[in-house]
Amino acid sequence: xxxxxxxxxxxxxxxxxxxxxxxxxxxxxxxxxxxxxxxxxxxxxxxxxxxxxxxxxxxxxxxxxxxxxxxxxxxxxxxxxxxxxxxxxxxxxxxxxxxxxxxxxxxxxxxxxxxxxxxxxxxxxxxxxxxxxxxxxxxxxxxxxxxxxxxxxxxxxxxxxxxxxxxxxxxxxxxxxxxxxxxxxxxxxxxxxxxxxxxxxxxxxxxxxxxxxxxxxxxxxxxxxxxxxxxxxxxxxxxxxxxxxxxxxxxxxxxxxxxxxxxxxxxxxxxxxxxxxxxxxxxxxxxxxxxxxxxxxxxxxxxxxxxxxxxxxxxxxxxxxxxxxxxxxxxxxxxxxxxxxxxxxxxxxxxxxxxxxxxxxxxxxxxxxxxxxxxxxxxxxxxxxxxxxxxxxxxxxxxxxxxxxxxxxxxxxxxxxxxxxxxxxxxxxxxxxxxxxxxxxxxxxxxxxxxxxxxxxxxxxxxxxxxxxxxxxxxxxxxxxxxxxxxxxxxxxxxxxxxxxxxxxxxxxxxxxxxxxxxxxxxxxxxxxxxxxxxxxxxxxxxxxxxxxxxxxxxxx
RNA sequence: GCGCUCGUAGCUCAAUUGGAUAGAGCGCAGCCCUGCGGAGGCUGAGGUCGCGGGUUCAAAUCCCGCCGAGCGCACCA
Numbered sequence: 148x149x150x151x152x153x154x155x156x157x158x159x160x161x162x163x164x165x166x167x168x169x170x171x172x173x174x175x176x177x178x179x180x181x182x183x184x185x186x187x188x189x190x191x192x193x194x195x196x197x198x199x200x201x202x203x204x205x206x207x208x209x210x211x212x213x214x215x216x217x218x219x220x221x222x223x224x225x226x227x228x229x230x231x232x233x234x235x236x237x238x239x240x241x242x243x244x245x246x247x248x249x250x251x252x253x254x255x256x257x258x259x260x261x262x263x264x265x266x267x268x269x270x271x272x273x274x275x276x277x278x279x280x281x282x283x284x285x286x287x288x289x290x291x292x293x294x295x296x297x298x299x300x301x302x303x304x305x306x307x308x309x310x311x312x313x314x315x316x317x318x319x320x321x322x323x324x325x326x327x328x329x330x331x332x333x334x335x336x337x338x339x340x341x342x343x344x345x346x347x348x349x350x351x352x353x354x355x356x357x358x359x360x361x362x363x364x365x366x367x368x369x370x371x372x373x374x375x376x377x378x379x380x381x382x383x384x385x386x387x388x389x390x391x392x393x394x395x396x397x398x399x400x401x402x403x404x405x406x407x408x409x410x411x412x413x414x415x416x417x418x419x420x421x422x423x424x425x426x427x428x429x430x431x432x433x434x435x436x437x438x439x440x441x442x443x444x445x446x447x448x449x450x451x452x453x454x455x456x457x458x459x460x461x462x463x464x465x466x467x468x469x470x471x472x473x474x475x476x477x478x479x480x481x482x483x484x485x486x487x488x489x490x491x492x493x494x495x496x497x498x499x500x501x502x503x504x505x506x507x508x509x510x511x512x513x514x515x516x517x518x519x520x521x522x523x524x525x526x527x528x529x530x531x532x533x534x535x536x537x538x539x540x541x542x543x544x545x546x547x548x549x550x551x552x553x554x555x556x557x558x559x560x561x562x563x564x565x566x567x568x569x570x571x572x573x574x575x576x577x578x579x580x581x582x583x584x585x586x587x588x589x590x591x592x593x594x595x596x597x598x599x600x601x602x603x604x605x606x607x608x609x610x611x612x613x614x615x616x617x618x619x620x621x622x623x624x625x626x627x628x629x630x631x632x633x634x635x636x637x638x639x640x641x642x643x644x645x646x647x648x649x650x651x652x653x654x655x656x657x658x659x660x661x662x663x664x665x666x667x668x669x670x671x672x673x674x675x676x677x678x679x680x681x682x683x684x685x686x687x688x689x690x691x692x693x694x695x696x697x698x699x700x701x702x703x704x
Numbered sequence: 705g706c707g708c709u710c711g712u713a714g715c716u717c718a719a720u721u722g723g724a725u726a727g728a729g730c731g732c733a734g735c736c737c738u739g740c741g742g743a744g745g746c747u748g749a750g751g752u753c754g755c756g757g758g759u760u761c762a763a764a765u766c767c768c769g770c771c772g773a774g775c776g777c778a779c780c781a
Contacts, residue, residue, distance in 0.1 A: 184720055187727080197723055203761065210761070235761070237724070280781065322781060347780090438779050449707080449777090456779040463781045488775045491708055517709065517774065559717065562709055564774055566716080578743085580729060586743050593741055634720070646718065646728070653728095653745095660736095660745045667739080704743070 163220035192239035199236035210236025266307035276485035278315040281389040282326035285540040294556035306636030327382030333358025422469035516561035587652035608676035617661035624654040
């Protein structure tokens with residue numbers, strides 16, 4: 148992969164600015180970071196730099212005058228055809244047509260790696276998401292975090308980082324215990340006897356089914372034991388069942404993990420004790436009211452948090468602190484967590500805990516995604532696991548399909564409060580942007596098939612014939628993908644990808660409308676070969692886009 | 705009450721993180737097929753960027769205050 152053109156332009160502008168300072172045309176002093184933008188108005192060229200505007204104040208000069216002095220000092224660059232200064236102080240760059248045409252070759256050559264970035268500062272990045280208690284099926288709200296996490300992971304990997312996706316299994320906490328007791332009660336009931344559900348138990352129907360399944364699979368062997376022992380045994384069985392269910396549900400929406408990390412192992416490995424000792428040694432522990440507290444107020448928090456209950460049981464916060472410390476001990480440079488908004492209160496204390504154990508909290512980024520408000524027609528649907536009123540992730544995927552789900556959830560930034568109208572989601576299927584993008588891919592595949600059927604060999608096609616605005620526009624659009632991958636990875640914002648995919652599809656459809664690709668006229672043979680080459684490049688770009696989003700790229704629809 | 709997040713076209717959402725005339729999809733009104741997939745292309749209408757102040761060459765974006773929405777504020781996770 149070569150350096151992105153926008154970086155080369157930034158370097159050129161930097162050199163020009165330094166040269167201007169040497170000549171005294173610009174006052175000496177530190178230069179701000181040079182940002183290269185993509186102007187939205189095509190009349191402003193392909194790239195734009197607003198450095199003169201940013202410099203105007205410190206230099207006490209008219210920004211337009213700065214731009215006019217800078218422009219002639221720019222070193223030559225073969226990819227750039229024209230540099231223009233524009234009011235109130237922009238420097239605009241237009242790329243050379245020959246360079247654009249040659250990129251078609253470069254894209255085909257890059258193939259499935261097109262859009263990937265080579266980088267020197269490759270980071271080891273840990274990304275944890277979903278991590279739902281294994282006490283029930285995933286619901287729609289979880290789908291958003293799941294898609295976001297997996298999409299972000301793909302983008303970070305494409306941006307050249309080493310990424311590990313992890314699911315943290317809360318198999319040690321009180322919720323798991325309540326679940327086990329609920330399951331035990333349903334199991335006993337399935338045997339025809341009476342048994343009381345625990346306080347705040349999991350009353351969802353799936354637990355009843357699970358109880359029956361347990362009877363069918365294991366008979367009444369747990370009924371003979373003492374209750375405590377039976378609950379323990381049933382808990383293990385239930386945990387495995389739920390994990391399997393969760394894993395399959397996630398797979399259905401195209402989400403997989405590299406590591407499934409058990410909360411219990413945090414205790415068994417000694418990492419929990421070690422972390423607590425560390426906190427104690429650093430003076431962050433306080434005994435009060437029979438419990439052990441993390442003195443987060445020492446770090447500017449508005450309240451302390453319980454680590455060990457007066458019953459002696461550690462809280463979720465305690466094991467999570469040890470778990471997160473462990474991530475960094477495993478050698479990750481950065482950790483990214485994706486939380487639902489209902490866990491946002493956990494963020495400040497977790498960061499404070501990292502600081503307390505001697506880890507720079509800025510190495511931990513927590514993305515909080517707002518919950519999905521469900522609607523059925525006009526009415527709000529309340530999704531809650533314990534009350535049993537669930538719209539499951541599985542139901543959603545079955546209804547809408549994994550591609551549409553992924554596209555939809557990826558489209559919006561995490562912090563947006565989105566409404567999901569289930570009735571609308573089904574209805575929309577024909578006019579969905581998802582199909583629009585996939586249709587473009589199918590159309591491309593169809594054209595390439597035709598080319599093959601006609602026995603055309605386009606690898607030697609002459610790209611210099613590609614001069615139609617629609618052709619050049621398509622190439623321009625394709626070239627934005629690597630830039631986009633870079634910004635999305637920097638800002639941790641996957642939501643630009645679906646929009647880009649639509650733009651790319653539009654650019655292709657327009658080209659298709661404007662330019663006949665496969666012609667039977669012998670005189671147009673050279674043009675046919677060149678355009679087939681362009682179509683192949685389009686396939687590369689669009690397929691990569693779909694792959695990054697975790698969507699299928701159909702050959703036919 | 706306090707904290708976090710959000711408020712942009714009729715609807716669902718963008719806006720290159722302070723830049724040039726605020727853009728897409730759906731919906732609405734039109735137009736385009738005797739050759740490669742019409743699940744397509746093109747044009748148009750539609751905006752007090754929640755409201756009010758402030759910061760500066762420049763604000764949807766930053767600051768302050770209101771209004772409204774979601775989520776938190778446990779010895780749950």
